[in-house]
Amino acid sequence: MALFGPGKGECVVVHLGSNEWMVVDSCLGDDRNPAASTYLTSLGVAPESVRLIVASHWHDDHVGGLGKLVEQYAEAEVFCSAALEADELFHLVAAADQRPMVATTSGVHEFRRVLDALDDRDGTLRFGIADRILYRRTAAPGCEVQALSPSDASKREGLEHLSTLLDLQTMADERRTVPRPLRNPGAVVVWVHVGDVRLLLAADLEVDADPRKGWLAVLDAAAAPKGRAGFVKVAHHGSENGHEDRVWQEMLEEEVYAGLTPYLSGRTPIPRPTDVQRIVALTPNCWMTRSPGTPKVKRDWRIERMVDEAALWLRASEVGNAGALRYRRRVTGGSWRVHASGSARRLT
Amino acid sequence: MTDAAVTATPAPDVNRPSVRSDREQSSVQVFGGRVRANGVGTEWSTRAVEEGRSSTDLRLQAVTPVVSDPPWPRLDTGVVLQKWEGKVIAVTETTFTASLYDLTQESVEEDAEFSLDEISQSDRHLVAPGAVFYWSLGYRDSTTGQRTRESVVRFRRLPTWSRRDRADAEATAAGWAERLLPRE
Numbered sequence: 165m166a167l168f169g170p171g172k173g174e175c176v177v178v179h180l181g182s183n184e185w186m187v188v189d190s191c192l193g194d195d196r197n198p199a200a201s202t203y204l205t206s207l208g209v210a211p212e213s214v215r216l217i218v219a220s221h222w223h224d225d226h227v228g229g230l231g232k233l234v235e236q237y238a239e240a241e242v243f244c245s246a247a248l249e250a251d252e253l254f255h256l257v258a259a260a261d262q263r264p265m266v267a268t269t270s271g272v273h274e275f276r277r278v279l280d281a282l283d284d285r286d287g288t289l290r291f292g293i294a295d296r297i298l299y300r301r302t303a304a305p306g307c308e309v310q311a312l313s314p315s316d317a318s319k320r321e322g323l324e325h326l327s328t329l330l331d332l333q334t335m336a337d338e339r340r341t342v343p344r345p346l347r348n349p350g351a352v353v354v355w356v357h358v359g360d361v362r363l364l365l366a367a368d369l370e371v372d373a374d375p376r377k378g379w380l381a382v383l384d385a386a387a388a389p390k391g392r393a394g395f396v397k398v399a400h401h402g403s404e405n406g407h408e409d410r411v412w413q414e415m416l417e418e419e420v421y422a423g424l425t426p427y428l429s430g431r432t433p434i435p436r437p438t439d440v441q442r443i444v445a446l447t448p449n450c451w452m453t454r455s456p457g458t459p460k461v462k463r464d465w466r467i468e469r470m471v472d473e474a475a476l477w478l479r480a481s482e483v484g485n486a487g488a489l490r491y492r493r494r495v496t497g498g499s500w501r502v503h504a505s506g507s508a509r510r511l512t
Numbered sequence: 513m514t515d516a517a518v519t520a521t522p523a524p525d526v527n528r529p530s531v532r533s534d535r536e537q538s539s540v541q542v543f544g545g546r547v548r549a550n551g552v553g554t555e556w557s558t559r560a561v562e563e564g565r566s567s568t569d570l571r572l573q574a575v576t577p578v579v580s581d582p583p584w585p586r587l588d589t590g591v592v593l594q595k596w597e598g599k600v601i602a603v604t605e606t607t608f609t610a611s612l613y614d615l616t617q618e619s620v621e622e623d624a625e626f627s628l629d630e631i632s633q634s635d636r637h638l639v640a641p642g643a644v645f646y647w648s649l650g651y652r653d654s655t656t657g658q659r660t661r662e663s664v665v666r667f668r669r670l671p672t673w674s675r676r677d678r679a680d681a682e683a684t685a686a687g688w689a690e691r692l693l694p695r696e
């Protein structure tokens with residue numbers, strides 16, 4: 165399994181055994197190609213061996229290059245969150261093409277590319293929701309990929325959130341583009357079980373006080389997965405609002421191997437130092453795909469001075485040397501081996 | 513710049529002569545018959561150019577002092593050093609955050625936060641999530657020769673959809689729903 169996180173973006177590539185592969189989310193590498201594509205090509209993986217592509221949620225930092233992946237891996241089933249199953253979304257994606265292009269990247273245009281790629285190959289857009297099996301292989305080593313979220317209540321909340329964001333009339337009236345969603349009620353958490361190995365890919369799911377939503381709904385679901393995971397992709401970049409103690413107590417092995425992608429953009433980059441302390445106290449085996457800090461694009465000193473005067477802060481979120489983590493373990497058991505490259509490092 | 517050699521290119525339109533200094537590569541701007549050299553306010557007569565003498569090595573004589581008002585209005589000029597296209601992510605009571613795409617050089621996406629005080633009152637109502645704007649940094653040279661640093665944020669009002677645009681989008685969306693969604 166490999167984890168990529170250049171500072172604003174996240175992608176997990178999982179070998180499901182028997183040379184079958186899954187990609188969860190997508191981000192761009194230093195060469196501006198999807199990190200998953202570059203990695204799989206370097207391993208010599210044939211495109212038809214990629215069986216599953218999952219978009220855990222439609223935030224820009226999780227869908228960079230996703231359209232290209234769907235084009236490239238034409239045999240893969242494509243899943244997105246059931247909280248996106250809305251006619252308004254299709255309508256908006258179609259309408260967005262009527263706008264003059266703006267240079268800023270947009271998840272909407274990425275979504276359009278995914279739909280076009282699926283349309284070209286007579287494919288189907290599938291939806292992940294709690295308790296749904298996304299992939300199953302009975303031949304040894306057995307494999308099952310299950311969505312643990314969103315719950316029905318989270319899906320409903322996600323759809324409501326979407327409808328307020330995607331109101332075409334408001335956008336037309338206010339002459340603006342699609343705003344970036346700021347919440348993740350509909351994020352798809354994925355549970356992978358291959359042989360004796362279990363993985364929890366926690367997406368950006370957050371904790372909600374309502375037990376029907378967020379992590380509490382996952383933990384208390386009737387069809388919660390059995391066994392404990394030996395690896396966890398830490399939820400929501402290690403932030404406090406993605407952390408639920410019961411997940412670590414009930415779903416994960418002791419001293420679980422963990423991977424974390426930072427989100428270095430925004431007013432408060434995450435994980436914060438207190439988040440790192442909390443995670444290190446939970447497991448000594450957590451790595452992060454790149455060092456924290458506030459990367460900046462180098463510019464002429466006159467411009468730097470003017471930026472300092474005009475903006476409260478400005479930072480790039482993915483400046484070079486994107487790190488990657490590779491975790492390997494036999495499906496029959498044994499210990500994990502971790503290889504960190506680029507600026508990836510172990511949390512201490 | 514006194515007695516500087518100034519080269520005038522042939523000017524088919526004598527009202528808009530094009531003049532360029534070949535001693536210093538910096539700008540010499542022409543404002544309707546007057547030449548201002550290097551933004552320092554030195555003024556030169558362009559009578560020779562106006563008379564149609566279109567030599568490519570035309571030496572102009574300084575005429576000082578210039579006492580009359582310029583016949584045409586002179587405008588501030590500017591130098592843009594850096595420009596971004598931005599998209600508003602979130603707005604608070606006093607600030608807004610935005611993602612920025614560098615239009616000056618190939619670069620990665622950046623994020624920034626600005627005080628709403630940076631935005632003119634006329635544009636303030638446009639600051640909403642999803643709004644597109646341009647942010648440029650540079651120098652402004654006033655007609656009096658003053659150079660000041662300048663940060664300008666201008667919001668863009670995107671064209672709205674026509675009725676036909678909407679109908680086309682609805683048809684496309686209906687087609688996707690029919691072809692791409694799983695059958696129950």
